[in-house]
Amino acid sequence: MNFFKDKTILVTGGTGSFGQGYVEFLLKNSEARKVIVFSRDEFKQFHMEKNFSQKGLSNNIRFFLGDIRDKERLNRAFKDVNIVIHAAALKQVPALEYNPHEAIKTNIIGSQNIIEATINQNVDKVLLISTDKAAQPVNLYGATKLCAEKTFSAANHYSGETSFASVRYGNVIGSRGSIVEHLKINNPEKVMITHPNMTRFWITLEQSFNLVNFALENMIGGEIFIPKIPSMKLIDLVSTISPNANQEITGIRPGEKMHEVLLSEEESRRAFELKDYFVIIPEMNFTNRSFKKYENLGSKLPDKFSFTSNTNSKWLTKKDLIKII
Numbered sequence: 001m002n003f004f005k006d007k008t009i010l011v012t013g014g015t016g017s018f019g020q021g022y023v024e025f026l027l028k029n030s031e032a033r034k035v036i037v038f039s040r041d042e043f044k045q046f047h048m049e050k051n052f053s054q055k056g057l058s059n060n061i062r063f064f065l066g067d068i069r070d071k072e073r074l075n076r077a078f079k080d081v082n083i084v085i086h087a088a089a090l091k092q093v094p095a096l097e098y099n100p101h102e103a104i105k106t107n108i109i110g111s112q113n114i115i116e117a118t119i120n121q122n123v124d125k126v127l128l129i130s131t132d133k134a135a136q137p138v139n140l141y142g143a144t145k146l147c148a149e150k151t152f153s154a155a156n157h158y159s160g161e162t163s164f165a166s167v168r169y170g171n172v173i174g175s176r177g178s179i180v181e182h183l184k185i186n187n188p189e190k191v192m193i194t195h196p197n198m199t200r201f202w203i204t205l206e207q208s209f210n211l212v213n214f215a216l217e218n219m220i221g222g223e224i225f226i227p228k229i230p231s232m233k234l235i236d237l238v239s240t241i242s243p244n245a246n247q248e249i250t251g252i253r254p255g256e257k258m259h260e261v262l263l264s265e266e267e268s269r270r271a272f273e274l275k276d277y278f279v280i281i282p283e284m285n286f287t288n289r290s291f292k293k294y295e296n297l298g299s300k301l302p303d304k305f306s307f308t309s310n311t312n313s314k315w316l317t318k319k320d321l322i323k324i325i
Helices: 017-029 042-054 071-077 093-098 100-120 140-155 179-186 205-218 234-241 293-297 318-324
Strands: 008-012 034-039 061-065 083-086 125-131 163-169 190-193 199-203 224-227 231-233 246-249 261-263 271-273 277-280
Touching (some): 008 017, 017 205, 034 042, 042 061, 071 100, 083 100, 100 140, 140 163, 179 234, 199 205, 234 246
Parallel strands (some): 034 061
């Protein structure tokens, strides 16, 4: 973790599931000079600060109240910051289908505000936390995150010394509001399942932290980093966590895919396969940055390769899931 030594790191959306976990990970495992939590929810900040204080992790953490829609506030927050991890987003698919412009203002315009403020303040590296729903999106949430990925990649063309990249991964096991959390806490007698064959990618918080660290240490500018994570049918996940619950098949909801994509055929033509990750190289490279390092770290993918949750070679077993949760 020497990469973070004496650096100031800011996490937007720092009170979310990923944000809280990653901030704690940094405070325990790195020699960062300061870790800043940027979010708009003072109540969550209050509880996070209290929790971290009880754990003895309050010495070099700071809390900054603000919204990524407010560019002036971002300019102030990013002063003397070395690394920004952009995890703030509106994410609930049904809510965003009903309130589309709110998603646009936060996930797209907010991400552009991040880009402009980090360039203004000469931040070294900026990393976007994206989602599998951004690959071949069918709902507004995925479309807004695809736009965020595109703007982050393009930002390298005029950013000077600031480098931008993204990480893209699937469902986080046990994150706030996830189906895993719902089943564990509520222990329902009946569970609604949209389709018995539906599959999803699954990742642990620790795996997401490792992905972010790998991206920050290796990024050149414009890449999308994707972890090689397992898949699991939703019906098998439910049967594992709530084996006694009755299951009712309801049909696929609006904006929902049968299977998810992390790496499409089109993207694989400019991607490299590494030991634990895939790396997508940007389509346009106006700054003439060299990405040859990935030829040494891995290899090109075969024609028509795609990484989808239903054709995945790696599957999460019920035994694996029980061990994780």
